[in-house]
Amino acid sequence: MSATPDPRLKAESLTVRTLAGFDETVRVLGSKSYTNRYLAIASLSGQETVIDNALLSDDTVYLARAIEAFGHVTCDIDHATARIRVTPTGKAMRAPSEEIFVGGAGTPLRFLISMAGHAEGTTVITGNARMQERPMGDLLKALPALGVDATAVRGNGSPPIRVIGGSFKGGATSISGAVSSQFTSSLIINALRAQTDTEITISDELISKPYVEMTLAALKEMGVSVDRDEYRRFTVPAGQQARGGQVTVEPDASGMSYFLAAAAILQSRVVIPGIGAGSHQGDVHLVQALERMGCRTEVTDDSITLTGGPLHGIDIDMEAMPDVVPSLAIAAAYAEGTTRITNIASLRVKECDRIAAVTTELRKMGIDVEEHADAMYITGGTPHGAVIDTYDDHRIAMTFAIGGLRTEGVVIKDPGCVAKSFPTFWQTLDTLHPTLESTK
Ligand SMILES: O=C(O)C1=C[C@@H](OP(=O)(O)O)[C@@H](O)[C@H](O)C1
Ligand SMILES: C=C(OP(=O)(O)O)C(=O)O
Numbered sequence: 001m002s003a004t005p006d007p008r009l010k011a012e013s014l015t016v017r018t019l020a021g022f023d024e025t026v027r028v029l030g031s032k033s034y035t036n037r038y039l040a041i042a043s044l045s046g047q048e049t050v051i052d053n054a055l056l057s058d059d060t061v062y063l064a065r066a067i068e069a070f071g072h073v074t075c076d077i078d079h080a081t082a083r084i085r086v087t088p089t090g091k092a093m094r095a096p097s098e099e100i101f102v103g104g105a106g107t108p109l110r111f112l113i114s115m116a117g118h119a120e121g122t123t124v125i126t127g128n129a130r131m132q133e134r135p136m137g138d139l140l141k142a143l144p145a146l147g148v149d150a151t152a153v154r155g156n157g158s159p160p161i162r163v164i165g166g167s168f169k170g171g172a173t174s175i176s177g178a179v180s181s182q183f184t185s186s187l188i189i190n191a192l193r194a195q196t197d198t199e200i201t202i203s204d205e206l207i208s209k210p211y212v213e214m215t216l217a218a219l220k221e222m223g224v225s226v227d228r229d230e231y232r233r234f235t236v237p238a239g240q241q242a243r244g245g246q247v248t249v250e251p252d253a254s255g256m257s258y259f260l261a262a263a264a265i266l267q268s269r270v271v272i273p274g275i276g277a278g279s280h281q282g283d284v285h286l287v288q289a290l291e292r293m294g295c296r297t298e299v300t301d302d303s304i305t306l307t308g309g310p311l312h313g314i315d316i317d318m319e320a321m322p323d324v325v326p327s328l329a330i331a332a333a334y335a336e337g338t339t340r341i342t343n344i345a346s347l348r349v350k351e352c353d354r355i356a357a358v359t360t361e362l363r364k365m366g367i368d369v370e371e372h373a374d375a376m377y378i379t380g381g382t383p384h385g386a387v388i389d390t391y392d393d394h395r396i397a398m399t400f401a402i403g404g405l406r407t408e409g410v411v412i413k414d415p416g417c418v419a420k421s422f423p424t425f426w427q428t429l430d431t432l433h434p435t436l437e438s439t440k
Contacts, residue, residue, distance in 0.1 A: 008426045009416035013387070016404025016412060022432040025271040026259045030055040030082065030249035031281060032421045033107065033211060036063055037189065037218040038247050039075065040111045042086035043067045044118070044192045045222065047244025051084040054249050058420045060084075062101075063108035069096035070119045095121030095165055102127045104351055104392065104420060106134055110182040113139055113161050114190035117148030120166035126159040130392065133158055135349055138176040139183040145173035146187070146198060170194030170238055177206030177231070180346065184234070185215040188226060191236035192219075198236045206231045207319055207346055210282025217280045221247060251275045253283035255422045257327035258398045260306050262432065264290050265334040265406050267308040276302045286324045289316055293335055313337035313380060322346050325376075326399035329358045333367045334406060335380035345374035351420070352391035361388050361400055365407065385409020394420040401429060 008014055030053040039060065042049035054060065056079055064075035064084060070093040076085040095116065100123065102109045109127055113136065116123035126132065137157030143150045147169035153160040170191060175183055184200060191198035206212065209231055216226055223243040227235040251274045263270040275284065277299050287304055291297045292314045298305040313335050318325050325344055332339035347354035359371040365383035369376055385408050390397040394417050404410030418425040 006424065006426050009419055009423065011415055013411050013413045014415040014426070016401050016410045018408055019266060019405045019432060021266050021268045022263070023269045024432055025273060026428060026431060027274070028251045028255040028259070028272060028428065029057070029422060029424060031252040032057065032059060032254070033214055033281070034218060034249045035060045036107050036111060037185075037215060038222075038249065039063050039067060039084065039086065040115065040189050041192065041218060041222050041224070041242050042244065043073045044115070044190065045242035045244055046088050047242065048088065049086045049244040050246045051086070052246060052248045053082050054084045055252060055421070056082060057423050058103055059105035059108055062103055062105045063111070066100045066102055066108065066112050066125070067115070069098070069100055070094060070115070071096075093119040095119045095123040099124040099126055099160065102131070104128050104131055106131065106350070107182050109159060110136065110139060110180070110186045111189060113150055113163060114143065114148070114168070114186040116163035116165045117143060117146070117150070117168035117190065118165060118193050123163045123165060124153065125161050125163070130351060131159055135179050136161055138179055139186060142173045142175035142183065142187060142200075146171055146194065168194055170196035170198040172199040172201070174201040174203045176204050177202045178204050179207075179349065181206060181208035181211045184212055188212070188215050188234050188236060189219070192224060192240065192242060194236070194238055197238050200234045202232055208282070208322060210280060210320055213280045250279060250281070252421070253279060253281035253286075254323040254395075256304070257283060257286050257324040258402050258425070260286060260290055260304075261327045261331045261399070261402045262405055263306045264293065264295050264308040264311060264331045265402065267310070269305065269307045272304045274302060275304060276300050282321045283324045285321055286327060289314065289328055290331060292316075293331060293339075311335035311380070313339040315340045315342070317343045319343035319346075322350070323395060326354060326358050326395050327402070329362065329376065329378055330399050330403050332378040333362055333365065333380055333383050333403065338377055338379045340375065340377045342375040344376070351393040352396065354393065354395065357391050357393065357396050358399070361386070361396065364388070365403065383407045385411070387411040388413060390414050390417055392417050394418045394422065398422065398425055405432070
């Protein structure tokens with residue numbers, strides 16, 4: 001994949017060309033979630049670490065630069081090989097004098113709040129306008145018991161967040177898992193450098209559980225073990241050191257979802273290499289959801305193949321795979337009958353309110369959507385073209401681009417927002433050469 005930025009990322013809007021069908025192998029970039037985790041763990045390990053097939057996107061580059069600001073490591077990014085080398089400088093972690101800014105990168109910001117607990121001095125971390133609305137309160141409440149004073153500068157539970165650090169000693173804390181799993185992952189990862197054992201009790205129900213599995217898997221791969229009582233309690237024994245060396249990031253399951261949805265609605269075939277049955281990424285399970293809707297799938301140890309068929313609506317609880325809800329929603333728009341997607345309240349506090357955004361934009365295309373506080377009921381039909389607002393949300397842009405492969409006249413505004421997680425998305429979309437005659 002080219003390391004040259006796609007000029008379309010600067011366009012005001014893009015009109016998507018329709019395709020009659022395709023039969024392609026599509027390579028997607030490395031996982032955003034694993035790249036964030038390896039970066040954070042490597043930086044706390046004190047060992048040189050090489051991260052191969054790293055995702056190099058807005059979010060992960062923000063995290064790498066923010067980590068460097070603490071002075072204890074450098075993160076050298078090689079765009080040509082998709083490699084990040086994290087090298088200790090031998091200096092202690094210190095709060096940077098400048099505010100840390102991470103744009104719209106939610107996971108990085110949440111990881112950095114706990115990380116700043118290790119850095120002597122006062123760190124202020126913030127992001128873009130939407131980031132300044134996203135919830136951090138549960139994490140702020142959990143950190144004092146571990147020795148870290150973290151507060152919202154404006155007292156509203158959202159960034160900017162001020163952390164008085166150098167004091168992450170460990171101990172026992174409890175945290176709500178109801179709003180985001182990223183808080184729990186942040187505590188588990190950063191407990192790696194605590195002076196004593198760290199015991200994290202989930203005070204209610206943890207959402208987005210596969211992401212915590214990914215946290216544990218990344219730590220395990222780097223030689224760190226975490227004791228657990230299912231999803232109720234996680235204990236990170238003190239005195240462990242993550243090994244450095246080399247790790248390879250698997251392809252991003254959320255990024256893959258757009259190409260699965262494309263094959264589903266175009267009754268086409270797609271093969272995604274490099275990811276398969278053993279993946280801890282919860283978004284891989286979109287495959288089974290699309291199978292239930294009428295697709296044929298084959299999942300091996302290291303590839304996923306999906307062949308689209310006539311689609312029909314299903315009822316599905318998507319609490320464990322929030323990021324691929326828009327991808328399923330676009331498939332639902334072309335399915336016969338109603339798809340009821342439930343248990344997705346967390347979508348309201350992502351890069352935008354994704355329940356509202358998907359509802360509004362599907363309705364613009366003539367699709368009937370019933371919007372609920374934590375659910376969407378989508379009745380499939382014959383969508384028509386529309387100018388799609390993307391709300392500075394990569395997943396809204398990529399989702400509706402897929403609709404544009406099947407429906408004439410879909411225009412995606414602000415196509416550059418895909419750079420948050422998939423800067424080569426438009427180039428990857430170009431690789432779906434029509435095997436039949438293009439309709440345009
Ligand atoms: O830990 C992670 O890497 C992520 C966790 C999820 O967030 P929530 O736990 O807030 O649902 C997901 O939406 C996000 O894109 C990435
Ligand atoms: C919700 C997302 O990311 P984050 O929370 O890391 O901003 C996402 O990538 O869909």
